[in-house]
Amino acid sequence: MNKKFVIAYFICLSPFFVFAQNISGFWKGTLDMNRGCFAENNIELQFSAKGDSLSGSSYHYLDVNYYVKKKFAGVADPVTKKFIIEERVVTTFKIPSFCNVCIKRYELTYSRVGNQEFLKGGWSSILIGNYTNCDSGPITLSRIAQSAFREIPEINVDTGQIRLDFYDNGQIDNDSISVRINDQMVLTHQKLSLTPITAIIRIDLNNTFQEVEMIAENLGSIPPNTALLIITAGKKRYELFMSSSTQKSAKVRFLYEKPD
Known part of the structure; x- marks a missing residue:
């Protein structure tokens, strides 16, 4: 192949990639x-983009409490100069009982105006389960600095039993908490100390989603109400620092991920 042609071909395609x-x-x-x-x-x-391959997660939501989360895969097409994205697996959802879940496909192109970046194009969807058409239309997405879901950690686990140990974070100041799991109260008016307050939950194919909410019953002598949460899931161990007030509770979500 002619060397000049190779260089020209690379220059033509490189901006797209x-x-x-x-x-x-x-x-x-x-x-x-x-x-x-x-x-x-x-x-x-x-x-997450690597070369011409795309992967990641999509959230269709009203707010952080009502949403559907899915994994997607895609490709950057050098011919059409579009990003083709297809949702694949529903990882979790919290929606009203009358709602249906649709799997979407996107065709998007990149543009930039000043400091703002956009992905514009169209989308189509099929109803999960029977594959009939849901809806379709145009869409414009703009780049944002942070996810709307950043305040609620999500932990993927593949084990049956998860142990939650709540400790006072730092100085013992008479913080008192209650704990809800999937909107069911499991602990009430428990004082945080160096001795753990323990709750056990299960996660498996029959229980693929668990949301743990720590509610401040008071603020102690040093506001806000803070706790160290030690999570033991099989051989894995996690530490989370949780902070809640009388106006806003702290949450963490566990999603079941089937072992390879």
Whole structure:
């Protein structure tokens, strides 16, 4: 092959692949859905780009308490200069009982106006289970610095039993907490100390999602109400620092991930 042609071919394609690399991160938009589950249909795509391959998670949500989370895969197409993204697996959801879950496909192109970056294009969807058409339409996503879900940690686990140990974080100041799991109260008016307050939950194919909420019953002598949560899931161990007030509780979510 002619050397000049190789150089010219590379120069022609390289800006597109720079775009593919640059879309890693968080993007937010809204969906105009005729049969949408929520009053406001927000969408957040969390991209990881490697070469021309794309992967990540999508959130379709009203707010951080009502949402559907899915994994997606995709590719940067050098011919059409589009990003083709297909949602694959529903990892978890918290939606009203009358809602249906749709799997979406996106075709997006990158653009930049000043300091703002956009992904624009269209989307289509099929109903999970029977593969009938859900809805479709245009979409514009803009890059955002942080995920709307950043305040609620999500931990993927593949074990049956999870042990939760709550300790006072630092100086013992008479903090008192209650704990809800999936909206069910399991601990009430427990004083944090150097001795753990313990709760056990199960996660498996029959219980794929567990949301743990720490509620401040008081603020102790040193506000806010803070705790160290030690999580033991099989051979894995995690530490989380949780902070809650009388206006806002602290949450962590556990998602079942089937072992390889």
